[in-house]
Amino acid sequence: MRREDVRAFMDLLKRLPSNATKHYPGKTLQQAADLAERAGLPRMSSDTANGYLRSLGAIFRFAVDEGYVEADPSAGIMLPKAPGRAKDKRSPFDVSDLRAIFSAPLYTGAVNDEAGYARPGPNIVRRGRFWVPIIALFSGMRMNEICQLTVDDFVEEDGVVIILIREDDDDETKRVKTEAGIRFVPVHPELERIGLLAFVQNRRANGPKVPLFPDLPVGSTGYRSDPFSKYFNRFRHKVGITDRKKVFHSFRHTYRDALREADISDQKVRALGGWSSSRTEENYGRGLRASTLARDIQAVKYDGLDLSHLHVKQLS
Incomplete structure (x- = not known):
């Protein structure tokens, strides 16, 4: 050439x-x-x-x-x-935004998680619309990375359960945005308390590689994230978040701020979030252990946000 x-x-x-x-x-x-x-x-x-x-x-x-x-x-x-234009940059959610999101009827009791997601009712339906924002908040994963998850993306390594963010040659719709995006994220303890691992285990009964959220419709492009993006835009307006700089990707900005607040090293921040680096030395070695990242991710928290109403009670 x-x-x-x-x-x-x-x-x-x-x-x-x-x-x-x-x-x-x-x-x-x-x-x-x-x-x-x-x-x-x-x-x-x-x-x-x-x-x-x-x-x-x-x-x-x-x-x-x-x-x-x-x-x-x-x-x-x-x-x-x-x-760069300031108006094009995304803003993180503040704690009042997070409270508005997770105190919406979808998380406190709605008619259903479909057309009735914004109307108060008796049901908290733990399916895709429930889980995708929570996973984003405690993992920093992009919308499509979450929507495309299959049950085999949850594995145990080094004594901890991790989420694999990866491509699949057998599934052209399962993709990551960048090479740095191929990574793993330990399951945050709050996700475990809210019942994510139990949800994954229940889905395993349907097969070894089934979609985690089959209820999320697939768009014309073949991606579940496209219809979900339209839904979440409606959802955020319903809960009063009308700032155009605050969109689903704001969860990723919020997560990165939480990593900074937890005083986690730059290398670990990049590993947890899939942010690229120009440092050649980071291409050497096997990378960070799952148990190492699991210890750090436990420090990710959001002061003023209480999600205890979503915790799953353990059977004694």
């Missing part, structure tokens, strides 16, 4: 929409770019495009090291970083 080929690839990336394979499955990148332009779809961010260029560069650097090529033709080729 020549340097002009890399520049042509960069020009193509600039034309591609976000989630091109979701919008145009089976199409080539060129076809997807052409169709997206005709449809007026927003283009992928420069950060995302540069991520692809960095991956290409990593391949070439390997090839140089191994003597397959003499030079990296992608060296220095990057899109300029788009200036």
Whole structure:
């Protein structure tokens, strides 16, 4: 590949929409770019495009090291970083937001967890709509990472139960956003108190790889997160959270703030949240042990938020 080929690839990336394979499955990148332009779809961010260029560069650097090529033709080729706009940045939830979310009828008693989720009633239905926000709050997982979970993503390692965030070659809809996103997160004690592990165990009776939340509908793109995103947008308005900067992804920002407050090291923060690092030394060794991260995640808490009304009473 020549340097002009890399520049042509960069020009193509600039034309591609976000989630091109979701919008145009089976199409080539060129076809997807052409169709997206005709449809007026927003283009992928420069950060995302540069991520692809960095991956290409990593391949070439390997090839140089191994003597397959003499030079990296992608060296220095990057899109300029788009200036950040404050209005586009997501804000974390504050404790009043969290109280509003988890004191909604869905968590205190609703008609049901479908059309009647916002009307007070006798039922607390522990299915997808109940669990996805709680898991996000205590794991920092992205919406799609949670919605796509299967029961075999919960395993015991190093004496603790962890959640595997991973891709599946047999399931094209099971994907992670970045390479750093492939990780594991220990199950937070509060999730255990609320009954997540018991819920997972009950779902195991239906098969070894069944979806954890089959009740969440699959969207036209094949992802459960797409319909859930629309639902959660309605939900947050119902509980009075109308700030456009506060969306489902705010749980991830809230979680990162909680990790900072717990004085957890940067390396552990990146491991727990799937945030990437440019530090080469972190690519060496086996990584952090599950028991090590489990000790740290216990320190994640939200002062002023009481979820004891959701705890599952243990049978004596």
